[in-house]
Amino acid sequence: MKFTxxxxxxxxxxxxxxxxxxTNTLTLAHNSPTxxxxxxxxxxxxxxxxxxxxxxxxxxxxxxxxxxxQGYLSNPTDTISSGGDSPAYAAVLSSGAVAxxxxxxxxxxxxxxxxxxxxxxxSAGTLSFLRGGNVSHxxxxxxxxxxxxxxxxxxxxxxxxxxxxxxxxxxxxxxPQPTGSGPRHIAINNDRLFVLHxxxxxxxxxxxxxxxxxxxxxxxxxxxxxxxxPTGSKWQAAEILIPPTSYNFxxxxxxxxxxxTGSPLxxxxxxxxxxxxxxxxxxxxxxLKLVNQVYTGLEQVRGMQFSASGxxxxxxxxxxTGGVIVFRRTDGGRNLVKVASNTNVPTRTSFxxx
Numbered sequence: 498m499k500f501t502x503x504x505x506x507x508x509x510x511x512x513x514x515x516x517x518x519x520t521n522t523l524t525l526a527h528n529s530p531t532x533x534x535x536x537x538x539x540x541x542x543x544x545x546x547x548x549x550x551x552x553x554x555x556x557x558x559x560x561x562x563x564x565x566x567q568g569y570l571s572n573p574t575d576t577i578s579s580g581g582d583s584p585a586y587a588a589v590l591s592s593g594a595v596a597x598x599x600x601x602x603x604x605x606x607x608x609x610x611x612x613x614x615x616x617x618x619x620s621a622g623t624l625s626f627l628r629g630g631n632v633s634h635x636x637x638x639x640x641x642x643x644x645x646x647x648x649x650x651x652x653x654x655x656x657x658x659x660x661x662x663x664x665x666x667x668x669x670x671x672x673p674q675p676t677g678s679g680p681r682h683i684a685i686n687n688d689r690l691f692v693l694h695x696x697x698x699x700x701x702x703x704x705x706x707x708x709x710x711x712x713x714x715x716x717x718x719x720x721x722x723x724x725x726x727p728t729g730s731k732w733q734a735a736e737i738l739i740p741p742t743s744y745n746f747x748x749x750x751x752x753x754x755x756x757x758t759g760s761p762l763x764x765x766x767x768x769x770x771x772x773x774x775x776x777x778x779x780x781x782x783x784x785l786k787l788v789n790q791v792y793t794g795l796e797q798v799r800g801m802q803f804s805a806s807g808x809x810x811x812x813x814x815x816x817x818t819g820g821v822i823v824f825r826r827t828d829g830g831r832n833l834v835k836v837a838s839n840t841n842v843p844t845r846t847s848f849x850x851x
Contacts, residue, residue, distance in 0.1 A: 536846045562574060628652055646658075681693055723771070736753065804850045
């Protein structure tokens with residue numbers, strides 16, 4: 498089979514790659530021009546020909562595109578302000594609206610779409626996450642049941658938003674995180690909340706209370722950093738993924754990426770992707786078990802994403818010249834084996850498998 502992969506980054510284009518799993522080759526097919534710094538890209542799950550990209554700039558923006566049969570982007574069909582400085586994440590909600598959050602200004606917008614998703618409603622307001630100081634750094638939006646969960650790296654909390662009678666989202670509560678831990682990204686699986694802390698380089702698992710104002714119980718928190726790190730290293734976690742289970746992958750392993758932002762590693766072995774298993778749920782010894790540390794040959798692994806089948810993982814570093822690498826999952830998901838790479842574009846930060 499041939500797979501098409503889209504990749505955003507700190508450039509003025511979105512890259513289109515073709516991965517052939519018979520010849521194990523990854524080819525750069527095209528760079529589609531975009532606004533500056535489309536560092537995060539996301540697709541409408543209900544219409545896979547629609548793509549949204551942030552412009553991670555001091556005057557941030559969100560852009561809409563169509564994707565053709567080759568995986569190339571159109572010119573932007575619409576552009577709207579993100580409502581702040583440096584939007585680092587966008588997500589398409591079940592309503593068709595696009596939520597975008599601004600890392601540097603502690604703000605965000607939930608923007609309804611029109612014209613089948615290709616135009617933005619300019620009447621959308623701006624949310625503020627600033628509480629007692631200009632330190633808010635919202636970094637992700639996860640829609641779960643009737644809530645939006647937004648990890649805030651600066652405020653050390655996960656905001657819980659719900660829609661009111663006026664059809665507008667507002668903060669209803671939060672899930673506090675350890676001071677200085679910097680919650681960056683989260684994932685929810687099997688009624689558990691998994692939080693990846695950028696500044697502490699830890700992964701935690703807790704419950705998710707039904708009430709937005711109730712306290713969560715944390716069952717475990719573990720370091721994700723590989724053993725024997727080099728002198729001068731400074732670790733910051735980046736991405737967390739829990740692909741769905743299947744016949745070939747019956748265990749819902751947790752994949753988290755490391756970034757050495759201190760003294761750089763050589764590209765061999767590079768920064769690692771740590772693989773964890775959630776064990777003993779509901780027991781006194783519920784926890785997180787390290788399964789593997791897979792060294793990638795990449796510097797500061799930030800963007801990574803699984804194929805729909807879960808067989809393959811694409812990843813890239815945010816610095817260096819390692820380009821884009823495709824890994825195949827082996828041993829039921831306990832390991833990752835490099836099968837293809839392409840260095841035409843040195844760095845990428847987010848991916849979509851078409």
